[in-house]
Amino acid sequence: MDKPEKGNPADVQMSDPGKKSGKQPVTACLICAAFFGALGSSFIYGYNLSVVNAPALYIKAFYNKTWTERYGQPIAAETTTLLWSITVSIFAIGGLLGALCVPIIIKVLGRKGTLLLNNIFAIIAALLLSLGETAKSFEMLIIGRLIIGVDSGIALSALPMYLGEITPRHIRGSIGQFNSILICLGVFTGQVLGLPELLGQESRWIHLFSFLAVPAVLQLCVLPFLPESPRYLLMERRDEAAAEKAFQRFLGKKDVSQELEEVHAEARAQDNLQAASVLQLLKSPAVRWQLITIIVVMACYQLCGLNAIWYYTNGILSEAGFASNIIPYITLSTGAIETLAAIISGLVIERIGRKPLLIFGFAAMAFFFSLLTVFLNIQDTVSWMPYLSYVCILAVIASFCSGPGGIPFVLTGELFEQSYRPAAFMIAGTVNWLSNFAVGLLFPFIQVS
Template sequence: MKNVTGTLVLSIFGAILGMFYFGYNTGVINAPEDSIKQFIIDTHKSHYNVTLTNDGRDAIYTLIVSMFVVGGMVGAMIGGTIADKLGRKRGLILSQVMGLLGGIITAISKPLFSWEVLLVGRLLVGFTAGLNTVVAPLYLSEIAPVNLRGGIGVLNQLAVTSGIFLSQILGLSEILGNEAGWAWLLAITAFPPALQLILLMFCPRSPRYVYISLEQEDEARTELYKLRKDDDVVNSEIREMFEEKQAEKEPDMNLWDIIKSSKLRVALTIGIVMHLSQQLSGIVAIFYYVVTFFTDAGIETNQAKYANLGVGAIMVAMTLVTVPLMDRLGRRVLHLTGLAGMCISAILIVIAQNIDSEGAQVFLIVATLSFVVFFAVGPGSIPWMICGELFTQGPRPAASSICVFVNWAANLLVSLTFPTLLIPKLGSFTFLPFAVLLFLFFIFVFLFLPETKGRQVGETTALLQTKGWKAGQARRS
């Protein structure tokens, strides 16, 4: 394929391993929940000579699970600064060193017989995942050829879904999701960053960062040639970088600069809403609670467990399908299609939950899997790449940090409120709020998101800074 070289493939794989790490750790701790809770009781008794109540045990378990998201929020918030100060490649290297340390600490929590060690390990793992979700998409967006940027951007989500799916398989009670195997299940966390550290040694730095941020043209040309292996293509992209640098009105910016900037307000709002449309869609509830969700609807536990595997498999398969579609149909069409399909599927889930018949169980599974299919079509992947296409080099890292921080915060909000608020209060109507939110997100994206397919970043930035940008312009762009 044109513009695809061995170094580009290696660099892509080296970057998306960070997103695989994020995906694997998103749900890996949920499968051995009962075993870890017993571990908490036993170690607490050993250390403090106090037998925990069920409420105390559950509180510590919830704290351990939440530490992953808390660490992720911190990592996301400083990810842009690290990408700016160290560069994209060195930022990834730092992240993987932290990830390797977090994986090792998590793995030794059982031999050391300490739930506190597990807590620290999950915090470091989350911190690494937060860094990865900022720096990996940044690196990918800056090494990708314009004509392949969408498809390569989808690989972020493919890595996430592959990580989730592998954690679901290994987390089965017949494999590692049991008393004897749960420590090994968590220990696997250390392998992706170890492999990534080796691969990154052979990956080039981001040419755009080297040229525009560091102002080192010769070094940028050298790094770009490693990726393209074509002098004409290199010369063309260097000219494009030169034009972007000359036209760029925003220098390197920090978080507060981005928030204050009136010129970037539209782009930032679009980026934030795109990330909210991913996490407030209801997919977090599917990922974290689908087994409970199905069993509460009357489906047997074994069937629910394998239906959960079906969710992971469909996510991977459909994300693969969207790789070629992203640069053919465009971001706007696919994201709108995904939101509309998810909204309809959420309504069907509510209907299925309120039908009292044997066929309703099959209907519920089909509606849930349909929800997952439409998530993979657009909302699963496009938010990860959108900041790379809405912001030029100067504000891009800080803007990415803000949007990804919002993504993690929304993830935490749903994971905490779904089991404690939505299920008890709404019962069989738990997905109705998600249907309403999806409808509102569809309206916003329809009105304001321009098509970024095939556009240089500077073109999109200039478009969004057009005086009087308003509803309706997106449809004509």
């Protein structure tokens, strides 16, 4: 019987991070790979969580106008709510499709190649979303949201895999948090550009979607000049020369024999193993607890309700009693606090650890959500109660970004060996996007009720 997996053999064999590896400088090549990899991937995902929030009224008006021109009568309120829910939640269906495609694409193109190919989806989606109004087709908006969902589904599986494989063990958590930080930065950017003074106007809202092409083009310009994952090159392509050069650039040193030997040791341990399928992973007792951990954490990542806040911030704040003219500026503070919390989490994750940050984050969210429920129910009785509701919303967001917002993606790469990793990311992505879809589709109806 297989022994339970403890993590990557390379991780186990690494020397004490406080000694040799801990003194290795973080190279510019590694930072560039992490930043530009995340810019064209998780940044776009985060941007799409918030970008539909500011122009929601204009998009609904566009749906009504288009419907009236086609059918000669105004659209029913229930149909508007349904179309709007589909527009928001189909992003998650696209994400699920993208996550299901990842194992096949990364096997053919590698980690970096998959990220580069993925930019095509972002550019196509940007064109559909920005031209939908001109073409008088709300279907183009819905299809564009589906395609940008595919982009995000591929990105949220391929990027953590890439970052986990190019990063030394002692800073893997911190570099992995680039995923979370750029998600938060993307959310914040969507909120800033959605301000009435910028693109949050009836005549400009389509340009919010045109912006999607910018990070994709930037990644296309930079990532080709950075190395592929050395672990992928050595273990799957059997290209030791390319793997050695990749290690040298990422680690900033000439002698990478130790790192190569660690990967060789893992390869020898898995010589008789093919890349595991999803079914094989589900049946394997050796990784059962790792799999349960990933499924539970990924489901909680979405079902904790934070995406509902990102999707529908304006509606939530309006119902909390804030004046409509100040809501866009209040929304900005939510994006700022989540970005700050994600950065702090990235700085302390290696000292505090993954598990304590996850437990603290989810426990704090439960506490502040409970307070928020109480405050929303009594807000009509006290004039200053909406401000307490707002503080609770900020606290919920900060709690989420302190751990649950980024650690699930880091864990998926760390808990599985190379042969299990693609299937593990596919399962994690499936759970993530199905939960995301449920939140996006059901929340507007729950809110109305």
